[in-house]
Amino acid sequence: MRITMIGSGYVGLVSGACFSDFGHQVTCVDKDAGKIEALRAGRMPIYEPGLDDLVATNAAAGRLRFATELAPAVADADAIFIAVGTPSRRGDGHADLSYVFAATEEIAAALTRPSVVVTKSTVPVGTGDEVERILREKRPDTAAPVVSNPEFLREGAAIGDFKRPDRIVVGTDDPHARAVMQDVYRPLYLGESPILFTGRRTSELIKYAANAFLATKITFINEIADLCEAVGADVQEVSRGIGLDNRIGRKFLHAGPGYGGSCFPKDTLALLKTAEDFGSPIQIVEAVVKVNDSRKRAMGRKVLAALGAGAEGGEPRGKTVALLGLTFKPNTDDMRDAPSLAIAQALADAGVEVRAYDPEGMDAARAMMPVLTCCRDAYEAATGADATVIVTEWDAFRALDFARLKEVAAAPVLVDLRNIYRREAVEAAGFTYVAVGR
The missing domain is CATH 3.40.50.720 (NAD(P)-binding Rossmann-like Domain)
Structure with missing residues (x-):
């Protein structure tokens, strides 16, 4: 054809x-x-x-x-x-x-x-x-x-x-x-x-409903992660425990810094406006949008709190943070509504120097985040850093050389916002480990 x-x-x-x-x-x-x-x-x-x-x-x-x-x-x-x-x-x-x-x-x-x-x-x-x-x-x-x-x-x-x-x-x-x-x-x-x-209208709504539901799953598990931290539970085990229920499913139940990208932020807002226009508000999606926006800012505060876990502790101003991963997800160069944007800005507002590396997103990041010092790899980004933060779960960050990382960093603090490491392995390497919901 x-x-x-x-x-x-x-x-x-x-x-x-x-x-x-x-x-x-x-x-x-x-x-x-x-x-x-x-x-x-x-x-x-x-x-x-x-x-x-x-x-x-x-x-x-x-x-x-x-x-x-x-x-x-x-x-x-x-x-x-x-x-x-x-x-x-x-x-x-x-x-x-x-x-x-x-x-x-x-x-x-x-x-x-x-x-x-x-x-x-x-x-x-x-x-x-x-x-x-x-x-x-x-x-x-x-x-x-x-x-x-x-x-x-x-x-x-x-x-x-x-x-x-x-x-x-x-x-x-x-x-x-x-x-x-x-x-x-x-x-x-x-x-x-x-x-x-x-029908044509049904088809148009299917797309928005699908994205809103996936955004809801992400936001739900992120709130459960906060509760896990408060009560001493492990969100990864909770995710597995509920995800094995076929009615729920395991996908999109990974706690992290919130959703971003070209679809979920835009489509949830558009669905809310459509519902508003037709006099049928969707309060669940309204809450999802609100919680996700606050989630990204909260991750910035989480990193600032982690800076006090290093050997020197104290105020964050004047310290350095390395951000590993900037795009909203791995295997893309898309920076739209990426959690890293809010995190980097929160750190810069607190007087923290932000160094960063992303395998594909550096060009877009330079334009969108002038507060960044862009680096050639993870270890250059971590050089002199008081905390190293995994923001996006690129494969390149799943097997970091912790001995090398510890050698170049100012303080052995790893903030894992994607829960890609086991606490025991990171702490055995001499690092303070901060995860999400664990």
Whole structure:
């Protein structure tokens, strides 16, 4: 099939590359000429394991193209995917749909034949109705049914998620659109990936409800971690004890510094605004957002308290902290709403020098956190540090050389905000160990 993907960001690029790997002819369109030029040269605008090879293979085979002009790509497309950004709108937290509607206007002007228009972007309930209205108003002469097809990609594992999905959600009541979407996803359907066909509004809500539920699990276990610290329990054992219940499941029950990234913060806020607009508030999600925001600040205070655990103790001002890991999760360079932002700022506000290292996030961190001293590796970051803090659980930090770390640090204090080490091993190496919920 001939597929046009409007937007070559995270969702658009990964989806387009995977569709082309299935054998479809895909054109990824983006207004950013620099991005398109880089993609044609094989340079990825994001870090995602395996994406560069996937793009190179399918571009070389002629199945994947990149363009800045939308009209030629739309003219002969069987399916046109809208995969542009929907960031939180400044001031009110609503999803900013201006890019979605601008893309719709351009699609309407470029249509030359019946095509299916698919919203891949994460959009509030009812957005598909407005996209359909624009298309019908601008082009009453051309059939263009509108489908909702939300993405469920985890950064760092997106290619695997796309090719081996838990489910594919397609929102449409149009028989032709349903047939086209079956053809688009036929390679996955043959592999027995379940396709759930629903109404369009239901599909739009599924995406938000899924992310809000996962954010709730994270926030729940973080509050349980605080209780564990107060009563002397171990949150990791609690997580395992409840996660073995099939009704609950073990995923997203890892205590830490709070959720961040491009989806959960934005989508929980957008869901709250949608619920507000329809007069049906979701108080659980309201609490999740509030608790998660305070969680990140509390982690900054936890690190400041740990500075008193070193040999010298005393006030934090003038001391040095090493942050290991800055991105909101490993295997990505995404710094959006990362807990490290709040932690670094809290330390800097207290007069602490912040040194940091992240395997992929340093460029973004430099722009977002001028308070940082950026380092080349974990040991350079820990040099002269009164506490070393694991913020993101990159594999590179799972087997630190504690003898070397102790040699370069000013004080042997390890704050493990991801609980990736055993207390006994760290203390045996001569460190004071501070974990979360343990």
